[in-house]
Amino acid sequence: MALRRVSATNELSEILTTLEEDRGLIVEGMFPEDVIATMREAILDHAQSFAAGAADQGLGEVGKYFVGANTIRFSTLGRVSPAYFELLDNPTYAALADAVLLPNCGSYWVNTGQAMLIGPNSQAQMLHRDCENWPSISAIDWPNGPEVTLSAMIALDEMTEELGATRVVPGSHRWSDRSRVAKPDESFPAEMQPGDALIYAGKLIHGGGANRTADQWRNAMHLSFVAGWLTPEESSPIDYSDEDLAGQSDRVQMLLGHRSYQPTKAGGGGLWLRHVKKIEEVSDVF
Numbered sequence: 544m545a546l547r548r549v550s551a552t553n554e555l556s557e558i559l560t561t562l563e564e565d566r567g568l569i570v571e572g573m574f575p576e577d578v579i580a581t582m583r584e585a586i587l588d589h590a591q592s593f594a595a596g597a598a599d600q601g602l603g604e605v606g607k608y609f610v611g612a613n614t615i616r617f618s619t620l621g622r623v624s625p626a627y628f629e630l631l632d633n634p635t636y637a638a639l640a641d642a643v644l645l646p647n648c649g650s651y652w653v654n655t656g657q658a659m660l661i662g663p664n665s666q667a668q669m670l671h672r673d674c675e676n677w678p679s680i681s682a683i684d685w686p687n688g689p690e691v692t693l694s695a696m697i698a699l700d701e702m703t704e705e706l707g708a709t710r711v712v713p714g715s716h717r718w719s720d721r722s723r724v725a726k727p728d729e730s731f732p733a734e735m736q737p738g739d740a741l742i743y744a745g746k747l748i749h750g751g752g753a754n755r756t757a758d759q760w761r762n763a764m765h766l767s768f769v770a771g772w773l774t775p776e777e778s779s780p781i782d783y784s785d786e787d788l789a790g791q792s793d794r795v796q797m798l799l800g801h802r803s804y805q806p807t808k809a810g811g812g813g814l815w816l817r818h819v820k821k822i823e824e825v826s827d828v829f
C-alpha cells in the first residue's frame with residue numbers, strides 16, 4: 544500500500560475521497576509558486592537567526608529529541624511573511640479541512656504553522672501520530688473516534704528521500720492497536736516539488752525523514768488545524784494583534800483565534816461575540 548498522489552487541478556471530490564480513505568496523500572501543486580517562493584525566502588532569511596537544535600517545544604530534552612539535534616523550527620509565520628495568510632486562505636486546503644474536521648466541531652483553528660528545516664546528517668524523527676498531542680481524545684473509541692486535527696507538510700524546495708522527506712505509514716490510521724510502533728520499513732517518503740503538500744489527518748503515523756546529505760537542508764513548512772474545542776500548540780490569539788490581522792479575511796482571523804468558537808456550523812456560543820460583531824461594537828465590555 545503506497546502513498547497516493549493527486550494533482551490539485553483534479554476534481555475536489557477525488558482528492559476528498561482519497562483523503563477520506565487513506566487519511567494522507569500528496570496534493571501536487573496545491574499552493575501557488577509565487578506564494579511559496581515568497582514564504583521560502585522569508586523563512587530561510589529568518590532561519591539565519593536560529594541555532595540548529597534549539598527548538599524544544601517547551602519540553603526540554605524530550606522536545607529536543609523530538610525535533611532533532613540539527614533542525615531549525617519556528618512559528619508565528621505571519622510575522623515572518625504575510626504570504627502565510629495566503630496559505631491560510633488556500634481554497635483547496637480549506638475544503639479538505641472542512642470535510643475532515645467540521646463533522647467533529649463547529650469551527651477549527653490553526654494548530655501551528657511552523658518552519659521545519661532539517662539539517663544535513665540528521666537522523667529520522669520518531670514516527671508518531673499528530674493526534675497524540677491530545678491523547679485523551681485519541682483514546683476514545685480508537686480507531687473509530689473523531690479526527691480532530693489535519694496537517695500539511697508543504698515543500699518549499701524539492702523534498703527527496705535523501706533530503707529527509709516526511710515518511711508516512713499508510714493504513715496506520717486503521718490499526719486496532721494504537722500503541723503498535725511502526726517499523727521503519729513500513730513507511731514511505733513523501734517526495735515533493737515546491738508547492739506540493741502532504742496532507743494527513745491526525746491518526747496517520749508519519750515523521751520527518753533522515754537527511755543523509757552532507758551539506759543540504761530540507762526546507763519545508765508545516766501548517767495544521769485543530770478542532771476549535773481543543774487548545775492548539777501555537778498561541779495565535781496573543782501572537783497576532785487586531786492590527787496585525789486588520790484587512791485579513793474573516794477565515795484568517797478565525798483561524799488565528801480572533802473569533803469565538805462556534806459549537807455548530809450554524810453558530811451559537813461565542814462569549815466574546817467577535818464572530819457576529821466587530822470588536823469596537825462590544826469593546827465597552829472589556
Ligand SMILES: O=C(O)CCC(=O)C(=O)O
Nearest residue numbers: 659708709749750751752
Ligand atoms: O519534519 C517532518 O517532516 C515532520 C514533522 C512532524 O511530523 C512533527 O514534528 O510533528
Ligand SMILES: [Fe+2]
Nearest residue numbers: 672673749750
Ligand atoms: Fe507530526
